[in-house]
Amino acid sequence: MMRRLVPLLLVAGAPLAAHHSVPVNFDQSREIAIAGVITEIRWINPHSRFRIDVKQQDGSVLEWLVEMGAANTMKRAGFPMERFAVGDPVTIIGNPGRRDRVVLLRTAVLQDGTKLSP
Amino acid sequence: MRADEKGSRERRRITGALLALLLASASPVLAQRPDLAGGWMLNGGKTVFGAWDLTDEGRRRFEAYDFRTDDPALKCIGASWTRVWLNPNVLVQITQAADHVRLRYEWMDLDRRIPLVDPAMPDPPRGSIAGHPALGRYAAWYDGDALVIETVDVAPGYVSTMEKWAGLPQSRRMRTIERLTRSGDVLTIEITHVDPANYRKPLLVTITYPRSKFELMEYNCMPEDAAVVAPR
Numbered sequence: 493m494m495r496r497l498v499p500l501l502l503v504a505g506a507p508l509a510a511h512h513s514v515p516v517n518f519d520q521s522r523e524i525a526i527a528g529v530i531t532e533i534r535w536i537n538p539h540s541r542f543r544i545d546v547k548q549q550d551g552s553v554l555e556w557l558v559e560m561g562a563a564n565t566m567k568r569a570g571f572p573m574e575r576f577a578v579g580d581p582v583t584i585i586g587n588p589g590r591r592d593r594v595v596l597l598r599t600a601v602l603q604d605g606t607k608l609s610p
Numbered sequence: 611m612r613a614d615e616k617g618s619r620e621r622r623r624i625t626g627a628l629l630a631l632l633l634a635s636a637s638p639v640l641a642q643r644p645d646l647a648g649g650w651m652l653n654g655g656k657t658v659f660g661a662w663d664l665t666d667e668g669r670r671r672f673e674a675y676d677f678r679t680d681d682p683a684l685k686c687i688g689a690s691w692t693r694v695w696l697n698p699n700v701l702v703q704i705t706q707a708a709d710h711v712r713l714r715y716e717w718m719d720l721d722r723r724i725p726l727v728d729p730a731m732p733d734p735p736r737g738s739i740a741g742h743p744a745l746g747r748y749a750a751w752y753d754g755d756a757l758v759i760e761t762v763d764v765a766p767g768y769v770s771t772m773e774k775w776a777g778l779p780q781s782r783r784m785r786t787i788e789r790l791t792r793s794g795d796v797l798t799i800e801i802t803h804v805d806p807a808n809y810r811k812p813l814l815v816t817i818t819y820p821r822s823k824f825e826l827m828e829y830n831c832m833p834e835d836a837a838v839v840a841p842r
Binding site: 513515516517534536537538541543554555556557561562564565567568591592593594 | 677678681683686699700716717718771772773774776824827829830831832835836838839840841842
């Protein structure tokens, strides 16, 4: 599985995680993809998050933080939270954070190719 | 119909009308109140944030704002009522009673019970929410088709921590007026912040909330979850 950072085309989207204010915390003019293994899942308010380990080309591992909407929002949207588990490989497509190694989830691509967007 | 019957009926009609008029004048709060009850959510609504004209002190504070450390929401605390209203994806549930209005905001589980008062009172009873000093003390009254909420005694902080308005300051001197009106299935909140310490002119914000079919959910914000978390 690909474990590297991939810049994607600019895609604008609707705000998901307003607690930290999306435009303040994330660069919505860019989109990136990171692939790794989920090490932590927190379905919480004001914003849910994953931690994922991303393997670098030199073999080392860097942790990324994946932020997303509030758990309440995800539930109302019918986002299938049960599809994610610690240890699963996943590719996250989203807006890069203005903090280092943080990304706002736009689409999660599961190992079987399923794409899930909150 | 006999003349005395007709006269009696006329007297009852006039008495009823006078009674209704008397009740209305004795209780203006009840007589004209708009029906704002129900669930509302920002999503699909519109926000118009007016221009701001900062004083030197206001500009200094605005430019010093650091989103990584200064947002009270990082500790599950509301920054201002404008900030609270600006949050999408969360329900606001309104109920109206004879002596108060209750606004339950899903965001941070804010339960705002606002006493209805006579606006002419020099020091009316006010509500507040423990643990949220920047949200001040508030009282409300009806003005025609509007519910007017006045908030004073706010702790210094920020009117907004969102969008390009993040870091607009508020001082202890700030007075906030919210006017809530309803047109069909749209709730409009017109907010005026008057804060001479930070602004040369009042700051105006208008936010519309469509009616929502969703139920209020618990938010259960925990500071350890709300804080900015860094990758390890």
